[in-house]
Each structure stands twice: as C-alpha cells, then as structure tokens.
Amino acid sequence: MKIAALSDIHGNLPALEAVFDDIERQGADVIVNLGDILSGPLYPSQTADRLMRLGLPTIRGNHERQLLGADGTHMGPSDRFARGVLSEEQLAWVGALPATLWLESDVLLVHGTPQDDLSYFLETVTASGCRTATHSEVRRRAAEVEAALILCCHTHLARSMQLADGRLIVNPGSVGLPAYEDAHPFAHRMESGTPHARYASVTRTLRGWEVEFRAVEYDWHAAAERAASNGRPDWAAALRTGYC
Structure with missing residues (x-):
C-alpha cells in the first residue's frame, strides 16, 4: 500500500495541482488530506470545489474548526477571507469532516x-523558539494509540520519527504555505526554507512503513502576487522564499 499524504493546502490550488501531477507520476494507492485545507488569501472556493469532487479521505484541521465559528469578526484574516468566499455547500462539506480518521486498522x-x-506532534515550542521534539515527548503525545503509522501535520514542516516500539509518525509538510509565524504558546516561526509544495509518499513494505518526502515546483511567484493583491504581504514573502 502506498499513501500520498497531503496537508496544510491553505487554498493554494496551483500548488495542489502540481502535487497531484507529481502523485500521478510517482503513483499512489490512496491520497489522504490531513486538514487546514482552505484558509488563506489564495483560492479557497476553487480548492474546495476541486477536493469535494475527488472525495479523498479527509480530516479537518484547526482552521476548518475555526471557519465554522459563529462570529466572523473574531476570526483571523486567513479564516475570514475564506469564510467570505465559501458557499453554504462548501461550508457544509467542511462541517462534516471528522477530527481524526482510521484509514486502516493500523x-x-x-x-x-x-x-x-x-x-x-514532532516539534516543541519553548520561550527560546521551536525545536525538534524528543522521543520521550513524541511517545507521550502518541499515548496509547495502537497505530503502526500516524500521519499528522499542522506545523508545515516535513519530518518523521520512529519510536522504539516501532510506531512511525510522519508529517508530510505543507502543500500550500511553506512558512508562518505564531504567538502561542510562545512567539515562534515555522520555516521550511524553500517555496516548494510538499507532501509525503508512505509505503508499506515487508520491513514496515517507509517514507519519502517530496518537494514540488510550481509558480509560487504567481501565488505570492495573488496573496499580495489580497492584502497579505506576509503570505507573499513566505510563498516566495519559504521564510517569514
């Protein structure tokens, strides 16, 4: 079984299409979508239409949950932009997504x-910034989940860690936004260092699960221009460079 794991698309349809093209060349038995799908100043509605037609195994992220908040005035700018252009049908699709999903029994x-x-999951934020999580931290976060493979995302950084008990945790990185800043729990930056669209190919073998991280070129300058025209110079810089 070969899984193409996508995450943190953030409405970046050109990046998503480039990733789909790469998956078609590389091959996959199933494509999964790990959430934070639409929020941002790019193409939320068009991205929703594309994914709704495909019906991929999909979970919601924190931005999907935030999009459904009752009061748009308390949303961040990325959620507010998406909420302003999504149809009721698209919002209903978002609302029906599960928080987690078992793709197979393991x-x-x-x-x-x-x-x-x-x-x-795989990073820890302290007052000094962000660092790679330790094995003990990751083991504690994995808790008693009996899965040989856990696919996660949220940090936009491509990374994997195998625990001593054999469980593999994989973050495929972000399809649509290679860097961002956050203030919680402490101020920190998450930066991939390049503008490429990213995803992971994870394959079940006789030796267990093996992961390949993919970095895909697309027209990130056009995406940056769209972000800038929609009032987000921070996104424009991140999309062009992979840095904040």
Whole structure:
C-alpha cells in the first residue's frame, strides 16, 4: 500500500495541482488530506470545489474548526477571507469532516496530535523558539494509540520519527504555505526554507512503513502576487522564499 499524504493546502490550488501531477507520476494507492485545507488569501472556493469532487479521505484541521465559528469578526484574516468566499455547500462539506480518521486498522490520520488539533506532534515550542521534539515527548503525545503509522501535520514542516516500539509518525509538510509565524504558546516561526509544495509518499513494505518526502515546483511567484493583491504581504514573502 502506498499513501500520498497531503496537508496544510491553505487554498493554494496551483500548488495542489502540481502535487497531484507529481502523485500521478510517482503513483499512489490512496491520497489522504490531513486538514487546514482552505484558509488563506489564495483560492479557497476553487480548492474546495476541486477536493469535494475527488472525495479523498479527509480530516479537518484547526482552521476548518475555526471557519465554522459563529462570529466572523473574531476570526483571523486567513479564516475570514475564506469564510467570505465559501458557499453554504462548501461550508457544509467542511462541517462534516471528522477530527481524526482510521484509514486502516493500523493507520491513523490526525491534524495535530490524536488528542488536539492545535498541538505540535514532532516539534516543541519553548520561550527560546521551536525545536525538534524528543522521543520521550513524541511517545507521550502518541499515548496509547495502537497505530503502526500516524500521519499528522499542522506545523508545515516535513519530518518523521520512529519510536522504539516501532510506531512511525510522519508529517508530510505543507502543500500550500511553506512558512508562518505564531504567538502561542510562545512567539515562534515555522520555516521550511524553500517555496516548494510538499507532501509525503508512505509505503508499506515487508520491513514496515517507509517514507519519502517530496518537494514540488510550481509558480509560487504567481501565488505570492495573488496573496499580495489580497492584502497579505506576509503570505507573499513566505510563498516566495519559504521564510517569514
């Protein structure tokens, strides 16, 4: 079984199409979508239409949950932009997405961790910034989940870690936004360092699950121009460079 894992598309339809093209060349038995699908100043409605037609195994992320909030005035700018252009049908699709999903009896899809869509799985944020999580931290976050493979995302950084008990946790990185800043729980930056669209190909073999991280070129300058024209110079810089 070969899984193409996508996450954090953030309405970047050109990046998503480039990833789909790469998946077609590389091959996959199933494509999964790990959430944070639409929010951002790019193409939320068009991205929703594209994915709704495909019917991929999909979970919601924190941004899907936030999109459905009753009061748009308290949304961040990325959620507010998406909410303003999504149709009722598209919002209903978002609302029906599960928080987690078992793809197979030993493959679990989560957004942040199995318990929380806002927690980082493979990274730890401290007052000094962000660092790679330790094995003990990741083991604690995985808790007693009996999955040989846990696919997560949320941090936009492509990374994997195998625990001593054999469980593999994979974050495929972000299809649509290679860098961002956040203030919680402490101010930090998540930066992939390149503008490429990213996803992971995870294959079941006789030796267990093996992961390949893919970085895909697309016209990120055009995406950056669209972000800038919609009032988001921060996104424009991230899309062009992979840095904040």
